[in-house]
Amino acid sequence: xxxxxxxxxxxxxxxxxxxxxxxxxxxxxxxxxxxxxxxxxxxxxxxxxxxxxxxxxxxxxxxxxxxxxxxxxxxxxxxxxxxxxxxxxxxxxxxxxxxxxxxxxxxxxxxxxxxxxxxxxxxxxxxxxxxxxxxxxxxxxxxxxxxxxxxxxxxxxxxxxxxxxxxxxxxxxxxxxxxxxxxxxxxxxxxxxxxxxxxxxxxxxxxxxxxxxxxxxxxxxxxxxxxxxxxxxxxxxxxxxxxxxxxxxxxxxxxxxxxxxxxxxxxxxxxxxxxxxxxxxxxxxxxxxxxxxxxxxxxxxxxxxxxxxxxxxxxxxxxxxxxxxxxxxxxxxxxxxxxxxxxxxxxxxxxxxxxxxxxxxxxxxxxxxxxxxxxxxxxxxxxxxxxxxxxxxxxxxxxxxxxxxxxxxxxxxxxxxxxxxxxxxxxxxxxxxxxxxxxxxxxxxxxxxxxxxxxxxxxxxxxxxxxxxxxxxxxxxxxxxxxxxxxxxxxxxxxxxxxxxxx
Amino acid sequence: xxxxxxxxxxxxxxxxxxxxxxxxxxxxxxxxxxxxxxxxxxxxxxxxxxxxxxxxxxxxxxxxxxxxxxxxxxxxxxxxxxxxxxxxxxxxxxxxxxxxxxxxxxxxxxxxxxxxxxxxxxxxxxxxxxxxxxxxxxxxxxxxxxxxxxxxxxxxxxxxxxxxxxxxxxxxxxxxxxxxxxxxxxxxxxxxxxxxxxxxxxxxxxxxxxxxxxxxxxxxxxxxxxxxxxxxxxxxxxxxxxxxxxxxxxxxxxxxxxxxxxxxxxxxxxxxxxxxxxxxxxxxxxxxxxxxxxxxxxxxxxxxxxxxxxxxxxxxxxxxxxxxxxxxxxxxxxxxxxxxxxxxxxxxxxxxxxxxxxx
Numbered sequence: 001x002x003x004x005x006x007x008x009x010x011x012x013x014x015x016x017x018x019x020x021x022x023x024x025x026x027x028x029x030x031x032x033x034x035x036x037x038x039x040x041x042x043x044x045x046x047x048x049x050x051x052x053x054x055x056x057x058x059x060x061x062x063x064x065x066x067x068x069x070x071x072x073x074x075x076x077x078x079x080x081x082x083x084x085x086x087x088x089x090x091x092x093x094x095x096x097x098x099x100x101x102x103x104x105x106x107x108x109x110x111x112x113x114x115x116x117x118x119x120x121x122x123x124x125x126x127x128x129x130x131x132x133x134x135x136x137x138x139x140x141x142x143x144x145x146x147x148x149x150x151x152x153x154x155x156x157x158x159x160x161x162x163x164x165x166x167x168x169x170x171x172x173x174x175x176x177x178x179x180x181x182x183x184x185x186x187x188x189x190x191x192x193x194x195x196x197x198x199x200x201x202x203x204x205x206x207x208x209x210x211x212x213x214x215x216x217x218x219x220x221x222x223x224x225x226x227x228x229x230x231x232x233x234x235x236x237x238x239x240x241x242x243x244x245x246x247x248x249x250x251x252x253x254x255x256x257x258x259x260x261x262x263x264x265x266x267x268x269x270x271x272x273x274x275x276x277x278x279x280x281x282x283x284x285x286x287x288x289x290x291x292x293x294x295x296x297x298x299x300x301x302x303x304x305x306x307x308x309x310x311x312x313x314x315x316x317x318x319x320x321x322x323x324x325x326x327x328x329x330x331x332x333x334x335x336x337x338x339x340x341x342x343x344x345x346x347x348x349x350x351x352x353x354x355x356x357x358x359x360x361x362x363x364x365x366x367x368x369x370x371x372x373x374x375x376x377x378x379x380x381x382x383x384x385x386x387x388x389x390x391x392x393x394x395x396x397x398x399x400x401x402x403x404x405x406x407x408x409x410x411x412x413x414x415x416x417x418x419x420x421x422x423x424x425x426x427x428x429x430x431x432x433x434x435x436x437x438x439x440x441x442x443x444x445x446x447x448x449x450x451x452x453x454x455x456x457x458x459x460x461x462x463x464x465x466x467x468x469x470x471x472x473x474x475x476x477x478x479x480x481x482x483x484x485x486x487x488x489x490x491x492x493x494x495x496x497x498x499x500x501x502x503x
Numbered sequence: 504x505x506x507x508x509x510x511x512x513x514x515x516x517x518x519x520x521x522x523x524x525x526x527x528x529x530x531x532x533x534x535x536x537x538x539x540x541x542x543x544x545x546x547x548x549x550x551x552x553x554x555x556x557x558x559x560x561x562x563x564x565x566x567x568x569x570x571x572x573x574x575x576x577x578x579x580x581x582x583x584x585x586x587x588x589x590x591x592x593x594x595x596x597x598x599x600x601x602x603x604x605x606x607x608x609x610x611x612x613x614x615x616x617x618x619x620x621x622x623x624x625x626x627x628x629x630x631x632x633x634x635x636x637x638x639x640x641x642x643x644x645x646x647x648x649x650x651x652x653x654x655x656x657x658x659x660x661x662x663x664x665x666x667x668x669x670x671x672x673x674x675x676x677x678x679x680x681x682x683x684x685x686x687x688x689x690x691x692x693x694x695x696x697x698x699x700x701x702x703x704x705x706x707x708x709x710x711x712x713x714x715x716x717x718x719x720x721x722x723x724x725x726x727x728x729x730x731x732x733x734x735x736x737x738x739x740x741x742x743x744x745x746x747x748x749x750x751x752x753x754x755x756x757x758x759x760x761x762x763x764x765x766x767x768x769x770x771x772x773x774x775x776x777x778x779x780x781x782x783x784x785x786x787x788x789x790x791x792x793x794x795x796x797x798x799x800x801x802x803x804x805x806x807x808x809x810x811x812x813x814x815x816x817x818x819x820x821x822x823x824x825x826x827x828x829x830x831x832x833x834x835x836x837x838x839x840x841x842x843x844x845x846x847x848x849x850x851x852x853x854x855x856x857x858x859x860x861x862x
Contacts, residue, residue: 006671187504187505189504189507189508192508207681212684435694438688438692438694438695439692439694440684440687440688440691440692441684441688444684444687480515481515481518484515484519485519485522488519488523488678488679488680488681489523489526489679489680489681489682489683490681490683490684491680491681492681493632493675493680493681494632
């Protein structure tokens, strides 16, 4: 079920009504039923996969706690990981692996026994990466002793089937979510106000900005061979904003919906546009994944404790893993690896150069007159530069389906896009790109992006709903009405799914 | 607390409803569809030049050439200047809505309106959620659509689904859901409007043959669909025979005692009476190649007042309309077919106009 659908508009109040009507001991049942209905609505097969993941990790968790020896615990952890990662690999990465093996063997003229194409028709369960990572974090935490194994299957099923976050994050941790699921939740008017406002803010980002930006981004990639430098720069920024608004919009709706039913979920975005460097963006963008990878991969590799070269490798490796998590294709892996390389360069620069020159007056002067906003602009520019690759795989598929007689390779497409980036002096496909939907659509999207950026600048690190609901009644109502009118009048409601659903 | 929540939601809904109505007040009824905008704006500017107007869908827009009919009428000494206001995809409900709008456009010379009897209340689903589809819905049109849909012979599930579409489209229009950027576009950036929609002779007629070379259609998929059906049709797809047999069966099996659909008949008769009161004569056209079964359309057509009916659909009388030579695709004529259709329409119209003048 999509959050931006009529179906959800009906589902949510009915769910809330049932959830608050039943006794505490039965609330988990409504949560589980709602979760399976929500997820099974995409396909009943997906609900079966969810059930398998739940059983696998529930049993593994219990057995780990029972096991007295570390080796046995390890075996159960391995089983849980094999189950989760096996599901993830089978549905998401098998086709990618198959294609790469085929291409590699073809270099040596060795035939590959799997007929082509074989796995690409397999449907990837929506949000399978989120589901498996959330569930996996539970067993790893039980193994580490951070969390106690859940003894009640129903509560655990409520944790894996917690519908606000299950298909698009945030990837919640058991130690935060499970205790809240066990608590009694009664209707709370104030929580509802906070939750609904946060949901509305999410819908605004998704329906008004992200889906409108999609027109421009899709068109830019479709005309990738004729775009000018300015189109690539602005289009790249638009794509960055599209993904940000789409994904953080979903997170806002998820957070808001969870808040309404009395559960606090972790923040997933903290104004990434205002990050001062790429390491900072890593702590502000898709926080639940970056903390997951930091906790379970980066620290496992030794984090910053290792030697300089090892740290640089760790950073790039974790970012490459992050890319692979996002998509089973090379452009995505490369996009995040590039971010990793920039982060590693910064780490090296900080560790070797800045440390040496920091006490000097020149550095102090430079630091004083190099404003924060310029740091942010450079950071976003670097991120956008890497993000141009993020979209190449899907753009290549779209381009090839509309140009079946002249298909293009992703590498060639990426090369052309990066080459076009430097064609600042030519007009190319710029005016046509801005006006292909009419100049009004361009003005509307720029206007609302400015509203979003200025709002984020104004509220700082505070939560939007806290800021708005602290205002007096008149101001609050004016904001409610303006926000709702913006969503209703300017939103795009043709059931477009969320960008991150594919991950 | 629950009561307070309900009150707040009601206030918000009311504010949204009123503000949406205020914005819509400044828009003409045809703003959502580029073709319609171009044709109606042209007509509004030149309304007094015309005393006759054709309403309907593509079966009128692409088939009726006003220049042919005007010249035949004028040769017969009848003062007749017509304009084609047919718009692709406009079925019975939208056509009646167009009529409401048309009557509000000042034209003291308007004497004749042609309405098409060619569709029920179903529509092309791909148009859902587009301004082209949702911008014109009113309480009356929704009521009429629901009422008509409930009387059709299709399975309940199908009718319920379409009734839901009608309702949701009306709600979308009531609150301007997602339509305001297009309204702004209409007000401030008319570069998207292509005057070719008015036709080569500036009379609102534009056959599909021209469309193919110009391809100015609003949506890419329409071009694709159009060309796909054209290619299938040209290759003598067996579907042509199926359609033709169905048309033949409808006409051969028709009995004068066949009861017409009551709602559909009432809607057309109401329109007839309304125009009559304003001194406008309505002619009902039964066009060839309709998507809707003639078993439904024929009894309704025959229930219309005598002296107001123009029948062009009977495959036994007009076999050429159903041939590949005169067709563009399964449900449309090519330019050659459109010219023949216009000549046949003129042939039937002249005696009706003469008797009208005598009366």
